[in-house]
Amino acid sequence: MSSILQDDQVFDNEVPFCKVYSKESKKILEDRFLSNRISYFVQWQDQNWLQRLLAGKREQLICTIKINLADVDRATELVEGIEGIRLKDYGRRPIGKKIETNITSSDNN
DSSP: OOOSOOTTOOOOOEEEEEEEOOHHHHHHHHHHHHHTTOOEEEEEOOOOHHHHHHHTTSOOOOEEEEEEGGGHHHHHHHTTTOTTEEEOOOSOOOTTOOOOOOOOOOOOO
């Protein structure tokens, strides 16, 4: 009898993708993720009494959005232009973004 699980299968590829700082930004982000079939998890950050005191009447929402590592490039393109979101840098460049380099070669013959 063989198992359906293989040694090279990994199921937990969830990574922190960004921090969200406003309700409006969170709603826009969730709508874009849902319409593009990107699953996510919201991890709420508890604020201590000093943070709540300094926030005053304005309610500042702070949460971390976690997504699957395979969706990071696509999600990065989707959040472009949304204010109140800080992305975590994974050292990848988004798909469709071209990095221009100025390389000059000099031949000293």
